[in-house]
Amino acid sequence: MPPKRRGPLQTVQRETDDIKRKVDALVQQAAKPDASDRTETFERCKELQRAVEEIMNTLKKLSKADEPAPVGNYDQCKRDEEKRLLTLHERLQSLAFQLQPPDDEMAGPSSSQTEQESDEENSDEKDESSEDEDADEEVHDDDDDDDDDDADSDDEDTEIGQTSTGQGPVSYVAISAFTGEEEGDLSIQKGEVLKVLSKNKDGWWLAQNSNGQKGLVPKTFLKMSSPQDSERENEDEGESEEEPEESDITSSKTSNWNTIRKAVTEIDATDVLSAMGAIPPGFRPSTLSRLLEEGTSYRASHFIQPKLSQSQLSFKDLHMDPDTGKVHGRPSRVSLTLTLWSCRMIPPPGVGLQVLSRHVRLCAFNGTQVLSNIHTVRATYNPKSPKTWSFSPRMTGMLPCLLDGDCFLRCDSESPDLGILFELGVTYIRNSTGERGDLSCGWAFLKLLDESGAPIALRTQELTIHGGTPFERDTDMDTTSTKRGYPTGVFQQMLLSRKMPKLVVKIKSVNTRSRLLLNLLPDTIVGSLSTVHLLATYRQILADALLLDRVTMCNTDLICSSVLASFPDVLDQPDLMDAFRKSWTESESNLRRSDKRDINVLKQMFVRIYMGSVFQLLYSAEMPAPCWADEEVESQRARIIYSPSQKIAVETMLSSQCSHQAFDITQVTYDLISRAQH
Template identity: 65%
Template sequence: MSPRKKGPLQTLQKETDDIKKRVDALLRDVNQLDESKRTQTLQKCLDLQNTVTETLKKLKKLTKADESAPIGNYDQRKREEEERLRTLQDRLKSLTLQLQPQDKDAGPSSMKPEEDKGEEDTEEEDESQEDEDVAEGDDDDADDDQNKDEDKADYREKVISVTQKGTEAYVALSTYMGEEEGDLTIQKGAVLRILQKNGDGWWLAQDANGNKGLVPRNYLKIISSHEQEQESEDESDEGHEDENETSEGQLSVASNWDSVQKAITEIDATDVLSAMGAIPPSFRPSTLSKLLEEGTSYKASHYIQPKLSQSELCFKDLQLDPDTGKVRARSSRVCLILTLWSCRMIPSPGVGLHVLSRHIRLCAFNGTEVLSNIHTVRATYNPSSPKTWSFSPRMSSLLPCLLDGDCFFRCDSSSSDLGILFELGITYIRNSTGERGDLSCGWDFLKLFDENGALIPLRTQELIVHGGTPYEAEANIDTTSSKRGTSTGVLHHMLKSRKLPKLIVKLKSPNTHSREQLSLLPDTMLGCLSTVSILALYRQLLADALLLDRVTMQNADLICSAVLATFPEVLDQSDLMDAFKKSWVESENNLRRSEKKDVTARKKLFESVFMSSVFPLLYSAEMSVPLWADENAETQRARLIYSSTHTITMESMLAPNHKHKAFDISQVTYDLLTLAWH
C-alpha cells in the first residue's frame, strides 16, 4: 500500500521544522563565531529571513479546500503555524542586528546609556589622580569625544540632507527586509525622506544613499519639526560665532541630538508590536488603564465616600432629612441609565498576542480631564465573529457586575463639554516573551449637551470608534486589509463606510424607583445598575454614623464599624461584590412585606449579610490577591467564594484550620478624616 500523500499544510509544517533546525544551528554557531566569518553568518541570517517570509506568504494562501483529506481544527493549526514562523522571524531580526558591523555607519543607536554612564564614572576617577594622569586621561577622553562627535555629525548630516529637500524626516523603528520588487530595505535607526504617502499604508521613501522604494508606514516614526529646525540652524550658523557662542551652539546641538537619539532608542511596546504587525497601527497604550493603576483616585471606592464642603465644617453631598431621618435626596445635572449593546467591526490583534480580556472602560469627561470614577464592563467574545463584541450575556444565575452592560451615570459638572468617554480595550499577553499589557483598540466621546446647553435626546446611539487616544490627532481605524492596489473608487468607499467600527449604546431616563435610589448616591459617580440599592443603603449607614451617632459635629474620633470601613474595598473587587449581591438578594427575598419597607430592618440585615458573607473572605489567608484578567487568580478566588463546603459560621471562623491575615485596626474602624481628605 502506497504511503498517504501529505497535504499542503502538513508539507508546510515540515518546512517550518527544517527552518527551525537551521535557525537553532545558526544561533549555536553565533556563540562560537569567529570575526572573520561574521559577514558569511550575516548572509545566512538574511537568507533565512527571506525563506521565512516566503513560507509565510505560502501559508497565507492556503485554504481548507486545498487539503486532499479533512483536517480537524484547520484554522487553529494554521494560526499556530503562523505564530511559529513569526517567532522565528523575530529571532532572526534580533540576530541580524547583533551581527551587523558596529562601525561609524552604524549610527548613534549603537551607543547605550550604560556606556555613557561608565565614561562619566571614569572621568570622575581620573580627576582624583595626579596631574600627569589627569592630563593623559583628558587626551584619551578628547579622542573618544572626537569619535563620538564624528558619529553625531555624520548622523546630523543625514537628517539635514533629508530635511533640506523640503520634506519631513522619519526614522525607522525596526529593520525591514524588502519582500517584493520595489520595496526598500531599511535598517533600524535609518533616516528616510518620504516622497509619497499612499493611503494603503505603503509609503514611497528615499534613504540617505538615494535608494528609493516602498516601506510600511508602521515601521516609521516622525522626527519633530522643532528638532529638524534646530539641527539646520546649528549647521548653518556654524563658523559665524565667537568662542562663547560656539560653546552655547555645541550645547544646543548636543541637546537636539539627544532628542533625536531618544526618538530612535526609546521605542515603547506599542511601536514594537505595531512594527511586527501584531497590532493595527491605530492601537495605543490604554489611557484609562494607566489612571486606574495610579491608586484609588479613579475607583468607585473613592467616589462613594462623602465629600467635605468648601468650609470643611460639614459634608457637601451627604445630609439628612430632619422629618424622615433618611438621606436627603440630591439632584445632579445629569442622571441617566446607559446600556452597552455591542461593538462591531473592531480590529483584532495578530497571532503573536493572546487576548486575556476585551472590555470597555467609561467615565465622565470634558475633553481634557476625567471627572468621575472609571467603570469597566467586560465584553463577551465569540471566535466565529472576531470583530463583534457583545455585553450582558443571558445567565441562569445573577449576572456578574463585570459583565453587566446596564450602567447608571451621575455627574454634576457644569462644563459645557461634559460627556461620556468610552475606551475599547484589550488586556494581552505576548506569547514569545510572556509580557502583559493593556491596549486601547479605539475610543469615542459622546457629548451630552448641544450648543444651546440642552441635554441631547436619550435614545440609541451609534458611535464611530476612533483610533489613537482622546489627547492626540485622530488615527483612522482601517478594518480592511492594507494591500497595495486596493480600489479607491466610489463603490469601494461605499463598502468601506458600511464597515466602520461602531459602538452601539442606549441612553434612557431612570424610572421613578431607580431615580429615588440614585438621588441618594454621590453627585458624581457611575457603576453597575444592579448595585444601586446596595450603594444607597451604604450611604444611609454612613449618614447614621456621621450625622446622627457622633457626639458633636466637631468630633473626629475613629468610628467602630467594620461595614463602613471595608465596604469600599469590596466595591472595588467585582467578584466579592457579586458574592455580596447574591447573599443580599437571597436574604431580602426572605423578608416579610412589612420588613421590606422598614429602613431600620433593612440596615440591620445589610450589616448582618455583609459580615457573614464577604467580610471573612476579605481577610482570609487562603484568598489570593485580585489580579485583573488573570484566569488562574480568578478561578482560585471563585472556588473559595462559591465553594459548597465553605460556610461561614462562628464555629468555622474560630476553627484552628481557618487562617486569617494579620489583624489591623483599619479592618474594623472608619477613619473620617483620612477618607474625607483622601
C-alpha cells in the same frame, strides 16, 4: 482582447524590482577600484534613495480596496514589499556612507589626541543619541538577496556602525531577554552586551552579539552602555578630576532612564507590536487602564466616599432628612442609565498575542479631564465573529456585574462639554516573552448636552470608534476603510459606514424607583445598575455614623465599623460584589413586603450579610489577591467564594479553622480624614 489592468500593489512591486536592479548595478560600479567619478556615483545613490522613499510613501497609502481585483494574502504581500524597500534603502544608505569623502577631523588627530578626547566625544555622542535614533535609517534582511549581496550588506552594516560613532559600534546592554520570532531576529539574554550596527525608525535595531551573530532586536530591550565601562574596571583609581564628573553624567542619564522607563516602554512596546504587525493601526497603550493603576483616585472605592464642602467642616453631598431620618436625596446635573449593546468592526490583534480580556471602560469626561471613577464592563466574544463584541450574555443564575452592560452615571460637572468617554480595550499576553499589557482598541465620546445646555435625546446611539487616544488627533482605526477621498458615491459611503468601527449604546430614562436610589448616591459616580440598592444602603449606614452618631460635627476620631472601613474595597473587586448580591437576594426574598421598604431592617440585613460572608473573604489568608484578566486567579477565587465551607457565622470567625490575614486596625476602623473626598 484588452490588456489586464495592473493593480497598485503590482505596480509598486515592478517599481521595486526596477530599483533593485539599479541598486545592484550601482553597488558593482562602486566596488570597482578604477571608479573615476565617485561624486557622480554618490549623487546617483541619493537619487535612488529618494526614489525608494517615494515608493515607500505610495505603498503605505495603498489599501486592499484600491485593487481592481481580489489579491490573495494582500497584507502579507504588502509587508514583504515594505521589507524589500527597507532593505534597499539601507543598502543605499550604507553605500552613501562609503562614497562620502572623509572629513578633515577624522584624518587629523593623532592616536594620543584621540585617547585624550575620547571621553568628551563619547559624552557628546550620548547627548545626541536621541537625534541619531531619528536620523538613522531602517535595516531589514532580504531573503531574496543572493549570498554575495548578503555579504556586502554585512560589510556595509559594520562600516555604518564604525562611521556613525567615529570609533566603532556603540555597545548596549540587554535589559530583558528576547526570543526571535521571525527569520532575521536575534535572540538575546538579559545582561548580554551587544554592538548596535544600525538603528531603524520602526524600533528594530541591527545588533551583533559576542559570537558574531547579527540580527534585529527591539530597541526597548536595550540600554546604552558606556564604551569606557569595561576599560574603567581595569584601570587604577588615580584618574583626573574630570572623569568622575563624566561618570556622574552617565549615572544621571541612567537614573533619568529609570524614571521615564515605564511610560516610554509602554509607548515603545506598542511601536514594536505595530512593526511586527501584531496590532492594527490606531491601537495605543490604554489611557484609562493606566489611570486605574496609579492608585484609588479613579476607583469606585474613592467616589463612594462623602465629599467635604469648601469649608472642610461639613459634607457637600451627604445630608440627612430631619423628618424621616433618611439620607436626603440629591438630584445631580446628569443622572441616567445606559446599556452597552455591542461593538462591531473592531480590528482584532494579530498573531503572537493572546487576548485575555476584551472590555469597555467608561467614565464621565469633559474633553480634557476624567471627572468620575472608571467603570469596566467585560465583553463576550465569539471566535466565529472576531470583529464583534457583545455584552450582557444570557446565562442561568445571576449575571456577574463585570459582564452586565446596564450601567448608571451621575455627574454634577458644570462643563458644557460634559459627556461619557468609552475606551475599548484588550488585555493581552505576548506568546514569545510572556509580557502582559493593556491596549486601547479605540475610543468614543458621547456628549450629553446639546449646544443650548439641554440633555440630549434618550435613544440608541451608534458611536464611531476613533483610533489613538482622546488627547491626540483623530487616528484612523483601519486604513482600508477610512482612507480619505474614497469613496464619493452615496451608495459607496453607506457601504463604507457599515465597515467603520462602531459602539452601540442605548441611553435610557431612569424609572421612579431607580431615581430615588440614585439620588442617595454621591453627585458623581459611575457603576453597574445591579449594585445601586447596595450602594444606597451603604450610604445610609455611612450617614448614620457621620451625621448622627458622632459627638460633634468637629469630632474626627476613628469610627469603629468594619462595614464602613472595608466595603469600599469590595467595590473594586467585582467577584466579591457578586457574592454579596447573591446573599442579599436570597435574604431579601424571605422578607415581608413592608420590611423591604423599612430602611432600618435593610441596614441590619446589610451588616449581617456583609459580616457573615464578604468581610471574612476580603481578609482571608487563602484568598489570592485580585489580578485583572488572570483566569487562574479568578477561578481560584471563585472556588473559595462559593465554597459551602465559607458560609459560617460571625461567632466562628475567630476559630482556629479560619485563617485570616494579619490584623490591621484599618480593617475595623473608619478614618474620616483620610477617606473623605477633599
